[in-house]
Amino acid sequence: MSLNELDSAIKSGKVESLVIYPESRRGIVTLKTGDGGSDDKIGEAYDVLFVNDDDVKDIKDIAVASGIKVKVEPPPSNFFSYIIMLLPIFLIVGFIFFMMRSAGSGAGNMLSKFSRSNVDFVNPDKIETTMSDVGGCAEAKQELMDLFMSKANIAKHSKVGARLPKGVLLVGRPGCGKTLLAKATVKEVGLPFGFLSGSDFVEMFVGVGASRVRDLFRKAEVMALHSGGCVIFIDEIDAIGGRRHTLSQHTSNDEKDQTLNAILSAMDGFGSDSRIIVIGATNRPEILDPALVRAGRFDRKITIPLPDLVGREEILAIHARKSNLADNVDFNEIAKLTTGSSGADLAAIVNEAGIIAARAERDSISHADFREAVDKQLMGFANKSICMDYEEKKSVAYHEAGHTLVALNVGDVEPFHKVTILPRGQSLGATYQLPEKDRYLTSKKKLVGQLAVLMGGRVAEELCGSGASTGAANDFERATQIATAMVCQYGMSDELGNMSFARSSGFLGMSESLECSPETRKLIDDAIRKFLGDAYERAKEILTEHRQSLDKLASALVERETLDASDIEQLLSN
Ligand code: ATP
Numbered sequence: 414m415s416l417n418e419l420d421s422a423i424k425s426g427k428v429e430s431l432v433i434y435p436e437s438r439r440g441i442v443t444l445k446t447g448d449g450g451s452d453d454k455i456g457e458a459y460d461v462l463f464v465n466d467d468d469v470k471d472i473k474d475i476a477v478a479s480g481i482k483v484k485v486e487p488p489p490s491n492f493f494s495y496i497i498m499l500l501p502i503f504l505i506v507g508f509i510f511f512m513m514r515s516a517g518s519g520a521g522n523m524l525s526k527f528s529r530s531n532v533d534f535v536n537p538d539k540i541e542t543t544m545s546d547v548g549g550c551a552e553a554k555q556e557l558m559d560l561f562m563s564k565a566n567i568a569k570h571s572k573v574g575a576r577l578p579k580g581v582l583l584v585g586r587p588g589c590g591k592t593l594l595a596k597a598t599v600k601e602v603g604l605p606f607g608f609l610s611g612s613d614f615v616e617m618f619v620g621v622g623a624s625r626v627r628d629l630f631r632k633a634e635v636m637a638l639h640s641g642g643c644v645i646f647i648d649e650i651d652a653i654g655g656r657r658h659t660l661s662q663h664t665s666n667d668e669k670d671q672t673l674n675a676i677l678s679a680m681d682g683f684g685s686d687s688r689i690i691v692i693g694a695t696n697r698p699e700i701l702d703p704a705l706v707r708a709g710r711f712d713r714k715i716t717i718p719l720p721d722l723v724g725r726e727e728i729l730a731i732h733a734r735k736s737n738l739a740d741n742v743d744f745n746e747i748a749k750l751t752t753g754s755s756g757a758d759l760a761a762i763v764n765e766a767g768i769i770a771a772r773a774e775r776d777s778i779s780h781a782d783f784r785e786a787v788d789k790q791l792m793g794f795a796n797k798s799i800c801m802d803y804e805e806k807k808s809v810a811y812h813e814a815g816h817t818l819v820a821l822n823v824g825d826v827e828p829f830h831k832v833t834i835l836p837r838g839q840s841l842g843a844t845y846q847l848p849e850k851d852r853y854l855t856s857k858k859k860l861v862g863q864l865a866v867l868m869g870g871r872v873a874e875e876l877c878g879s880g881a882s883t884g885a886a887n888d889f890e891r892a893t894q895i896a897t898a899m900v901c902q903y904g905m906s907d908e909l910g911n912m913s914f915a916r917s918s919g920f921l922g923m924s925e926s927l928e929c930s931p932e933t934r935k936l937i938d939d940a941i942r943k944f945l946g947d948a949y950e951r952a953k954e955i956l957t958e959h960r961q962s963l964d965k966l967a968s969a970l971v972e973r974e975t976l977d978a979s980d981i982e983q984l985l986s987n
Contacts, residue, residue, distance in 0.1 A: 414459035438463040534605040549724020585717035588757025591694040611652030622672030630679040642688030650693035732763040793838020814966035815873025816844035826862040833975040864948030896944040906940040
């Protein structure tokens with residue numbers, strides 16, 4: 414509102430009130446609504462700007478004289494407005510100051526915590542695992558103990574100029590007892606033990622893993638100085654020790670590469686007389702960077718194999734130490750049933766047997782509980798809810814009876830143990846063969862016999878008249894795997910001769926791909942097909958010859974569902 418307009422509004426009685434801010438030469442005019450009568454409601458407010466102090470005084474006088482409510486406000490305090498204006502600047506400056514201080518002090522409190530390895534060295538007295546808790550793997554135990562003992566006798570070795578390994582790589586399948594063995598060894602030699610997993614070093618921020626490695630080795634050196642030695646155990650070392658990328662694929666700044674570089678230089682950093690031993694454990698040694706496993710770093714490789722028959726028996730007994738066992742428990746037989754199981758599998762079987770016994774409200778675990786636990790572990794739980802009709806049950810019974818009869822008559826295969834048509838896991842039935850002892854070599858004769866056993870299921874289905882079913886899918890898969898290995902890896906095909914076509918993927922010995930021309934590929938396929946075809950013919954010959962036994966066995970299976978070797982002997986002798 415201009416001053417003139419204000420003047421006339423005052424004079425015409427339209428102004429309700431006037432607030433004047435002399436300092437800023439401002440005013441707020443509130444008008445009455447309507448015609449300016451005394452009962453008018455308060456209307457809109459307007460801003461007025463005074464040109465000079467005289468205007469302020471004049472308007473104030475006129476308004477007072479006209480009976481208008483006039484209020485003169487003190488000047489607003491500038492202090493707070495300045496503060497509000499400057500607040501963002503204070504905040505920005507403060508933030509920059511904080512960041513600079515953090516960076517300036519090396520890593521700042523938070524950052525330094527982040528880059529510290531969270532390893533705690535455990536006193537050997539606090540480790541409960543001893544060598545008596547580790548079953549089997551006698552050579553690995555001995556090798557590891559020898560190494561520690563030599564470390565303890567450093568003086569003796571340096572006299573003859575011998576250098577002791579700084580790092581040991583424990584290699585073995587998951588659950589074969591790498592961690593357990595490391596703990597037991599450390600307990601035995603009485604050194605503090607720092608346990609870490611490879612993934613403890615892996616972070617999304619570049620450089621954090623490397624600084625954790627440096628921190629770990631710093632702590633280890635202090636610990637070794639105070640305690641006369643220490644052991645660092647890095648589980649799943651492949652998480653950080655995998656091959657470094659070439660520059661063409663990735664930048665060399667990759668976090669993992671930096672962590673690995675830090676480990677390499679840390680291991681170079683301490684001498685072989687420092688009494689620090691680094692134990693790395695992995696299931697995949699083939700992916701480790703060659704620089705990590707070169708002489709002078711993890712140069713001692715100890716392979717922990719899957720337990721053999723004696724080892725399995727020992728492990729079962731170790732884990733059943735606290736169990737209440739019935740007199741009929743025979744761990745030798747359970748060990749025979751569990752070829753290829755790891756220590757962790759066996760521990761699970763003992764536990765499962767305990768659960769089965771407890772569920773049946775028995776005080777002790779019987780041999781049958783262990784057998785049930787093995788079946789559960791190997792084949793999955795019994796699928797009691799599956800309800801097969803008579804025709805399906807008959808087909809499964811013939812299928813399994815076919816496997817059984819071929820296994821009993823083909824010769825050169827593992828002895829028959831048990832047959833069942835109780836659905837378990839994914840399978841509707843199973844025929845078990847039990848090796849008398851662990852085998853390290855398999856002959857061509859045995860493999861050919863095994864192929865015939867696998868084909869026995871399908872042949873029996875066809876002979877009984879129910880025709881081919883989907884039940885043989887797994888048999889064919891396994892048979893094809895065996896035949897492929899015979900042709901491509903073992904040089905057992907007469908047509909292709911003694912040559913390997915498979916590229917091995919290392920430790921597990923699994924073939925990864927075939928390296929050959931399309932013509933050779935065709936020859937390989939023909940050779941595989943021949944092995945499978947011959948096996949089918951052999952199974953057919955056997956089952957046609959024992960046709961009556963097949964019928965007898967199948968109907969006994971429909972009736973009794975599970976038959977073992979002695980049941981079958983009795984049945985077939987009648
Ligand atoms: P991963 O490679 O998966 O880390 P690992 O080889 O380190 O496995 P451990 O953690 O040592 O295996 O073993 C797992 C469990 O299996 C142990 O706690 C123990 O109960 C049992 N076990 C494994 N091997 C043995 C063994 N040789 N004797 C007794 N128990 C064993």
